Amino acid sequence: MADLAAVPERHATFVETKTLHALAAPIETHGTLAWRRPDQLEKITAPPHPERLLLRGERLSLTLGEQPTREIDLTTAPPIAGIVTAIRATLAGDLAALEREYSVGLEGDRAHWRLTLVPSDPAVARFLRVARIEGSGPMPDLVAFEQSNGDASVMRITPTP
Secondary structure (H helix, E strand, C coil), X not given: CHHHHCCCEEXXXXXXXXXXXXXXXXXXXXXXXXXXXXXXXXXXXXXXXCEEEEEECCEEEEEECCCCCEEEEHHHCHXXXXXXXXXXXXXXXXXXXXXXXXXXXXXXXXXXXXXXEEECCHHHHCCEEEEEEEEECCEEEEEEEEECCCCEEEEEEEECC
Protein backbone atom coordinates (compact mmCIF):
# COMPACT_ATOMS: atom_id res chain seq x y z
CA MET A 1 0.00 0.00 0.00
CA ALA A 2 2.92 2.33 0.68
CA ASP A 3 4.15 1.81 -2.90
CA LEU A 4 0.71 2.79 -4.23
CA ALA A 5 0.49 5.80 -1.90
CA ALA A 6 3.85 7.13 -3.13
CA VAL A 7 2.60 7.74 -6.70
CA PRO A 8 1.04 11.24 -7.07
CA GLU A 9 -0.22 10.76 -10.62
CA ARG A 10 -0.79 7.89 -13.05
CA HIS A 11 -1.74 7.65 -16.72
CA ALA A 12 -2.74 4.44 -18.46
CA THR A 13 -4.71 2.87 -21.26
CA PHE A 14 -7.30 0.20 -20.64
CA VAL A 15 -9.27 -2.55 -22.32
CA GLU A 16 -12.46 -3.47 -20.48
CA THR A 17 -14.64 -6.51 -21.08
CA LYS A 18 -18.17 -6.46 -19.66
CA THR A 19 -20.25 -9.60 -19.47
CA LEU A 20 -23.93 -8.80 -18.98
CA HIS A 21 -26.80 -11.29 -18.66
CA ALA A 22 -28.96 -9.13 -20.91
CA LEU A 23 -26.51 -9.45 -23.84
CA ALA A 24 -25.58 -12.50 -25.89
CA ALA A 25 -21.91 -11.48 -26.18
CA PRO A 26 -19.48 -9.51 -24.00
CA ILE A 27 -18.86 -5.81 -24.73
CA GLU A 28 -15.25 -4.73 -25.12
CA THR A 29 -14.25 -1.08 -24.77
CA HIS A 30 -10.95 0.75 -24.55
CA GLY A 31 -9.66 4.18 -23.61
CA THR A 32 -7.51 6.12 -21.18
CA LEU A 33 -7.28 6.55 -17.42
CA ALA A 34 -5.76 9.34 -15.33
CA TRP A 35 -5.33 9.51 -11.53
CA ARG A 36 -4.23 12.63 -9.69
CA ARG A 37 -3.77 12.90 -5.96
CA PRO A 38 -5.68 13.26 -3.74
CA ASP A 39 -8.98 12.13 -5.26
CA GLN A 40 -9.31 12.81 -9.00
CA LEU A 41 -9.90 9.96 -11.42
CA GLU A 42 -10.81 10.26 -15.08
CA LYS A 43 -11.84 7.47 -17.44
CA ILE A 44 -12.34 8.25 -21.12
CA THR A 45 -13.83 5.47 -23.24
CA ALA A 46 -13.28 5.68 -26.99
CA PRO A 47 -15.95 5.16 -29.67
CA PRO A 48 -18.01 3.22 -30.56
CA HIS A 49 -19.12 3.51 -26.89
CA PRO A 50 -17.84 7.02 -26.00
CA GLU A 51 -18.02 7.88 -22.33
CA ARG A 52 -16.27 10.27 -19.96
CA LEU A 53 -16.29 9.64 -16.25
CA LEU A 54 -14.69 12.26 -13.99
CA LEU A 55 -14.43 11.84 -10.23
CA ARG A 56 -13.45 14.77 -8.00
CA GLY A 57 -14.02 14.44 -4.29
CA GLU A 58 -17.57 13.24 -3.73
CA ARG A 59 -18.81 14.33 -7.19
CA LEU A 60 -18.98 12.00 -10.15
CA SER A 61 -19.65 13.42 -13.62
CA LEU A 62 -20.73 11.00 -16.33
CA THR A 63 -21.10 11.88 -20.01
CA LEU A 64 -22.36 9.20 -22.40
CA GLY A 65 -21.72 10.13 -26.04
CA GLU A 66 -23.49 13.38 -26.90
CA GLN A 67 -25.92 13.22 -23.97
CA PRO A 68 -25.88 15.92 -21.28
CA THR A 69 -23.47 15.32 -18.42
CA ARG A 70 -25.01 13.66 -15.40
CA GLU A 71 -23.73 14.67 -11.94
CA ILE A 72 -23.89 12.20 -9.05
CA ASP A 73 -23.28 13.06 -5.41
CA LEU A 74 -21.61 9.94 -4.02
CA THR A 75 -22.92 10.64 -0.52
CA THR A 76 -26.41 9.83 -1.84
CA ALA A 77 -25.43 6.76 -3.90
CA PRO A 78 -23.87 4.09 -1.61
CA PRO A 79 -23.43 1.36 -4.28
CA ILE A 80 -21.57 3.73 -6.61
CA ALA A 81 -19.59 5.18 -3.70
CA GLY A 82 -18.57 1.65 -2.70
CA ILE A 83 -17.13 0.94 -6.14
CA VAL A 84 -15.39 4.32 -6.19
CA THR A 85 -13.84 3.60 -2.79
CA ALA A 86 -12.46 0.28 -4.00
CA ILE A 87 -10.63 1.99 -6.86
CA ARG A 88 -9.72 5.33 -5.30
CA ALA A 89 -8.53 3.96 -1.94
CA THR A 90 -6.41 1.35 -3.72
CA LEU A 91 -4.79 3.98 -5.96
CA ALA A 92 -4.17 6.17 -2.90
CA GLY A 93 -2.73 3.25 -0.93
CA ASP A 94 -5.34 3.92 1.76
CA LEU A 95 -5.80 0.57 3.51
CA ALA A 96 -7.82 2.14 6.35
CA ALA A 97 -10.44 3.41 3.85
CA LEU A 98 -10.65 -0.03 2.24
CA GLU A 99 -11.03 -1.75 5.61
CA ARG A 100 -13.88 0.62 6.60
CA GLU A 101 -15.98 -0.60 3.67
CA TYR A 102 -14.63 -4.03 2.74
CA SER A 103 -13.33 -7.28 4.05
CA VAL A 104 -9.84 -7.04 2.53
CA GLY A 105 -7.79 -10.01 1.37
CA LEU A 106 -4.22 -9.52 0.17
CA GLU A 107 -2.14 -12.13 -1.65
CA GLY A 108 1.27 -12.07 -3.28
CA ASP A 109 4.22 -9.77 -2.84
CA ARG A 110 5.41 -6.40 -4.19
CA ALA A 111 6.26 -7.91 -7.57
CA HIS A 112 2.70 -9.21 -8.09
CA TRP A 113 -0.18 -8.66 -5.68
CA ARG A 114 -3.94 -9.17 -5.55
CA LEU A 115 -6.50 -7.40 -3.38
CA THR A 116 -9.85 -9.12 -2.94
CA LEU A 117 -12.54 -6.80 -1.61
CA VAL A 118 -15.88 -8.06 -0.30
CA PRO A 119 -18.31 -5.26 0.66
CA SER A 120 -19.31 -5.05 4.32
CA ASP A 121 -22.11 -2.50 3.72
CA PRO A 122 -25.34 -4.35 2.84
CA ALA A 123 -26.37 -1.57 0.41
CA VAL A 124 -23.15 -2.07 -1.54
CA ALA A 125 -23.29 -5.88 -1.23
CA ARG A 126 -26.74 -5.91 -2.87
CA PHE A 127 -25.01 -4.52 -5.97
CA LEU A 128 -21.37 -5.71 -5.77
CA ARG A 129 -20.40 -9.25 -4.77
CA VAL A 130 -16.61 -8.86 -4.98
CA ALA A 131 -13.90 -6.59 -6.41
CA ARG A 132 -10.46 -7.86 -7.36
CA ILE A 133 -7.56 -5.54 -8.05
CA GLU A 134 -4.19 -6.88 -9.15
CA GLY A 135 -0.92 -5.17 -9.85
CA SER A 136 2.83 -5.11 -9.96
CA GLY A 137 4.72 -2.77 -7.68
CA PRO A 138 2.94 0.58 -7.46
CA MET A 139 0.74 0.03 -10.53
CA PRO A 140 -2.61 -1.78 -10.70
CA ASP A 141 -2.90 -3.72 -13.95
CA LEU A 142 -6.30 -5.40 -13.51
CA VAL A 143 -9.59 -4.27 -11.95
CA ALA A 144 -12.44 -6.78 -11.90
CA PHE A 145 -15.93 -6.43 -10.47
CA GLU A 146 -18.49 -9.17 -10.05
CA GLN A 147 -21.94 -7.81 -9.40
CA SER A 148 -24.47 -9.59 -7.21
CA ASN A 149 -26.63 -10.32 -10.28
CA GLY A 150 -23.72 -12.16 -11.97
CA ASP A 151 -22.78 -9.37 -14.41
CA ALA A 152 -19.03 -8.76 -14.45
CA SER A 153 -16.36 -6.45 -15.79
CA VAL A 154 -12.62 -6.96 -16.18
CA MET A 155 -10.39 -4.01 -16.98
CA ARG A 156 -6.79 -4.65 -18.07
CA ILE A 157 -4.60 -1.59 -17.51
CA THR A 158 -1.34 -0.65 -19.23
CA PRO A 159 0.64 2.29 -17.83
CA THR A 160 1.65 5.11 -20.18
CA PRO A 161 4.56 7.51 -19.62
